Amino acid sequence: MQNKGLVRLFAVLFGLVCLYQLSFTYMTYTKENEAEAYAKQKYAESVEGYSELRNLEEKRYLDSIGKEPIFAGFSYNDAKGKELNKGLDLKGGINVILQISVRDILEGLANNSKDPAFTQALDATDQTQKDSQNTYVEDFLIEFNKIPDARLASSDIFANRNLSDDILFDMSNEEVEPILKRKIDESVVSAFEVLRKRIDKFGVTQPNIQRLGESGRILVELPGAKNVDRVKTLLQSTAQLEFWDVEKSQEHLNFLGAVNEKFMNEGKEGSEEKPKVKEEITESEQVLDTVQKDSTQVDADDEIAKLLADAEDSTDVADQADQINSIISGPYSGAALVSVAIKDQEKFDEFLNRKDIQALKPQSLRYTKFAWSKAEKDSTRVDLYALKGNRDDIPELSGGVITDAFQTFDNLNNVMVSMQMDGKGAKKWEEMTGRAYNNRGQIAIVLDNIVYSAPGVTTGAISGGSSQISGNFTVEEGKDLANVLRAGKLPASADIIQSEIVGPSLGQEAIDSGIMSFAIALVLILLWMIFYYGKAGAFADVALVVNILFIFGVLAGLKAVLTLPGIAGIVLTIGMSVDANVLIFERIKEELAKGKSQADSIKDGFKNALSSILDANITTGLTGAILFLIGTGPIKGFATTLLIGIATSLFTAIFITRLLIDGYGKNGKELAFSTGATKNLFKNININFLQKRKIAYVISGIIIAAGIGSLFTQGLDQGVDFVGGRSYTVRFAKDVVPTDVENDLIAKFESAQAKTLDVNNQLKITTKYRIDETGTTVDNEIAKDLYEALKPYLTEGLTYDEFANGDENKQVGIMSSMKVGPTIADDIKQAAIWSVVGSLIVVFLYILLRFSRWQFSLGAVAAVFHDVLVVLGIFSLTYKFMPFNMEIDQAFIAAILTVIGYSLNDTVVVFDRIREFLSEHTGWQLDKNVNAALNSTLGRTLNTSLTTLLVLVAIFIFAEPLRGFMFSLIIGVVVGTYSSLFIATPVMYDTVKKVGLKEKKKPETEELKA
Incomplete structure (x- = not known):
């Protein structure tokens, strides 16, 4: 060298x-x-x-x-x-994918146009997106162009005052389309920057935020974050801050009276069928009388509420009249219209927004906006405010004027947020506060359509642009709100379409199991290499340790994230990196057997092995690269460590091992590349592999047929990654029976699954219940429903907060959770399919390029197809009774691509030797060359497979969360070794026989270059 x-x-x-x-x-x-x-x-x-x-x-x-x-x-x-960055599965934390609403952006660009064509196209796009792989704007343009004579540059849509510099009235749809795409892209970039600023102030170390393609999706990873609700609020709040004049409640008494009378009349119409309801309406009439007499106080009639509970499930008009009167009873402040129980808020909105109710509004109130107050901690009610709106529904003052915001305290030591406005905002604020002072009115401070406070002005107009928001905040809530206001508002709403939450306890367990599997696998490999190759094996071990140092050093230097699958990738790389040393040592042994000197044998051994090493690692690297491009989170971590490991393994095997071996032998010391127990292993083997190929075809055919039959009948256990839904890992103090738990969950959620996960006191619970609904409120409601359904199995006295956050003291409750919306689930499935197909195409082309014969490519791809079908078939046949999780998710796709890489690694080494034999032995028959090549590589094939299996079995035993992942790899290694001998090579041989092969001897130097 x-x-x-x-x-x-x-x-x-x-x-x-x-x-x-x-x-x-x-x-x-x-x-x-x-x-x-x-x-x-x-x-x-x-x-x-x-x-x-x-x-x-x-x-x-x-x-x-x-x-x-x-x-x-x-x-x-x-x-x-x-x-070194640690991922969520090692550190705990939160991983979410946010979907910035492109519909909101389009509506904003169109000034909230009510144009029928525009609305029709948006509604059609919402439906199309459920099964589409296009971006929202692409589908919108397709749907819009379907509408006859519809023009994007209409004055009612995009040719408006705000876009007058970009879109002219006479532009065609084709001319407007790129402008819209650019504007939407700018808005998503703006949303990305707003979120980044918020996260920077959140207080977690090593946050990760990245934009995912052109879809309007943004990935946010916050390792170590524990307060889930706080994170969700921080990410989803649009921070749409507005200031509105509050209309006095007296102005709405006539309207409320008319509403009440309408319900009374509707109730009387249904009185024959429900006489009891009629009596309730008569009693509740007194409630509204109280509202009219005194707008500052209404006493709830508990008896009325009790009577109404009996009719709550009914849907007739009399019941609705009955419910509306019970809902509005309760104490509320003078600035608000009514006070409503939080549980009835949605019901009240439904009544208030009915067209016939809106028609009762007098002309003077036609622009009135209704908004709810912030739900105070420990309170069961919220207030409804009437805000003085206008034709354009634009506030006099918005959050765009805020230049600074910070959390502070009032005189009573209550948390509040102080804000400072710019000059324009300060002038308008002085005008608004002066008007409120003169009229004895209030100004509502509204954030994301929620009234945080509606203070009166008692000291005259406020100059200087200073204002405050109060709302019974905690210190953290105050800080978050100030940070959100400083960062600015999101240009559109952001929905969490995928989330993964891992508790810190589960993360620590993952670290412990990962380190254990890593240490045991490493010890096994080191001992095996010394046992098999003696001192040469010890030199390979030194190179292996250096390789591990390089892998972790590069990970730290690149700021890559180490995940549990990433640790598996490193351990797998260790097992596969031995392959390079095995290839080199086996070739050196062959050269020594020819009678060459030790120096020449080492030189020729490294040179002859180089082609196989490069081909094998490049094919594995190609599959790893595809996985890196399509993967996110832990899967990307796996691909990252695999790619780094391949690069460092090549360097250490080719150069470090060579330095150590040359250094040892430079003074004439003899170096044996075997031990007494392994010296004669795999010598003089002469198996006729091709003669057995038909038996292999039959065996493989039976296994694949059984697997395909199972795939069509009982399918696969698809995880929420691919089908959408919510998944929770819940740990109990005692062992539980999954079927009992599942029955109770089905009664609550309509459909649910409960499966034992690793141990008998831990379940993986999955449900699609309300998966189409988004928002933190829905997530919290479902978590509470889960808590109620599981109460009989939980430790007595375990509170909801302890359950939801995975109580650290008792090690029970929700240890991790995951949510995947149906749209992104479909995208993930499509990406997974294309990643596998793409890797096969790339590998086919690479092998065709390297071997110049399509028969080699066909044999390799046939073997890969065989291996993938066998793994899928075995998973389909066994998932119902295996004692560990065998869900098909993104991690499984990583396993499939790794199996592809490993199978190709093995196959390419065999093909490389066949090519070499065809060049050297031009007088031999084709079958003799092929069998001789297979026999000569058998030692290397079995040695590498055994070392890799030792690693995988160690991880399988000691890393419980990765058992399904490792099981697929173990099957893949066994099947991959088999297919390289009995599928890839025979398929190549049979196709060569059919089309003929012109054998042409190449000079040795030319062959090495190839």
Whole structure:
């Protein structure tokens, strides 16, 4: 090997850089251990709420030493920003995909146009998007162009005042389309920046936010975040801040009276069928009389509410009249119209928005806007305000004038948010507050259509542009609101269409199992290499350890995220990286057997193995690259470590191992590439593989036929990734029976599944209940319903908060959760299919390029198809009775692509030797060349497969969360080894026989270049 000094220098420098990168992880690890020990010493387990107290104390400790130098001038805060990033499954946290509403953006660009063609196209697009792979704007343009004579540049749509600089009235639809796409893209970029600013102030380390293609989707990962509701509110709040004059409640008394009379009349019409309701209406008439006499106080009539409960499920008019009167009873402030129970809020809105009710409004109230107050903590009611609207539904003052916002306290030490406006805003604020003072009115401060406060003005007009928002906030809520206002408003609503939440306890368990599997797999590999190759194996072990250092160093340097599948990728890389050394050592042994000197054998062994090593790793790398491009979160982490591992394995096997071997033998020392137990293994083997190919075809045909039959009859256990839904990992204090739990869940959710996950006291619960509905409120309602359904199985006294957040003391409750909307589930499934198909196409073309014969490509792809079908078939046949999770999700797709890569790795090595034999032995028959090549590579094939299986079995045993993932890889390795010998090569041989093969001898140098 030439330039040994340069290679040695590079390896040393690269190793030092990796150690430098990993030193920051070591610094943070030691300091966080100190903080944990300090917190444990301060709060014993006997202290109530010790877990939360310890967390707070750890944070205080780390904050106090955050800027103190630890080593070489670096502080804990410096090191924290440079440490190896850990993913959600290792650290706990939240991962969400937000869908920025392109419909909202289009409506905004069109000034909320009510044009029939525009509305029709939007509604049609909403339906099309459920099964479409296009972006929203692409489908909108298709639907709009279907409408006869519909013009985007209409003055009622996009040729408006706001877009006058971009869209002219005489433009065609084709001319307007690129402008709309650009405007939408700008809005999504704006949303991305707003979210980034909010997240920067949230307080988690190593957040990740990235835009996903052109779909308007934004991925947000917050490792370590624990407060789910707080995160969801932060991300989904549009921060649409508005200031409106509040209309006095007296102005609406006549309207309320007319509403009441209409319901009274409707109730009387149904009195014959429901005489009891008639009596209730008569009694509730007194309630509204109270409203009319005193707009500042209404006493709820408990007896009326009790009577109405009996008729709550009825849908006739008399019941509705009855319900509306019960709903509005209750105390409320003078600025509000009525007070309503939170549970009845949606029902009240339904009544108020009925067209016949709206028709009762007098002309003076035609522009009135109704808005609800913020639900106060521990309160069961909300107030309804009437805001003084206008024709354009635009507030006099909006949040765009806010220049600064910060959390502070009032005189009573209540949390509030203070805001400062720019000059234009300050002038308008002074005008509004002056008017409110003179009229003894109130100004509603409205955020995202919710009235946070409606203060009166008692000291005259307020100058200077200063204002406050109060609302019974916690300190965290106040800080978040201030951060949101500073960051600015989102240009459109943002819905969470996919979310994954992992509790910190589950994350720590994943780390423990990952480290255990990693350590055991590494020890097994190191011992096996020494057992099989002696001192040469020890040199390969040194190269392997250096390889691990390089992998983790590169991960830290690139700021890549280490996930549990990522650890699996590293361990798998370790197993597969041995393959390069095995290839080299087996070729060296062949050269020694020919009688060559040790130096020449080493030189020729490395040279002859290079082609196979490169081909095998490139094909695996291609599948890893496809996985990296289509994957997100943990799957991307797996692909990242796999790709890094392939690159570093090549370097260490080809250069580091060579340096060590050459260094040992430079003084004439003999180096045996085997031990006494392995010296004669796989020597003089002469198996006629091709003669057995028909038996192999029959065996494979039976397995594949059984698998396909199962796929068509009972299918696969598809996870929420592919079908949409909500999934919860719930841990109980005692073992539970899944079928019993499932029956109780079905009674609550209409449809649900409960399956044991790893241990008998842990279930994976999945439901599609209300999956089409979005918003934090719906998510919380379903979590509460889940809590109620599971109460009989939970520890007595476990509160909802402890259940929802995975109680750290008792290790019970929701340990992780996942939500995938139906639209993104369809996209994920399509991406998965295309990733597999794409990898097959790419590999076919690569092998065709390298071997110049399509028969080799066909054999390789046939083997891959065979392996994929076998894995799918086995999963379909066994998922119902296997004692571990076998869901088909994105991780499974990662496994399939890894199986493809491994199978190709094996096949390419065999094909490379066949090509070599065809060139060397031109006088031999084709079948003799093929069988000889297969026999000569058998030692390498079985050795590599065995070492890889040792690794996979270790992970399977010790990493419970990855058992389904590892099971698919174990099947893939076994089947991949089999198919390279009995499927890929025979298919190539049979097609060559049919079309003929012109054998042409190539010079040895030319073959090596190929």
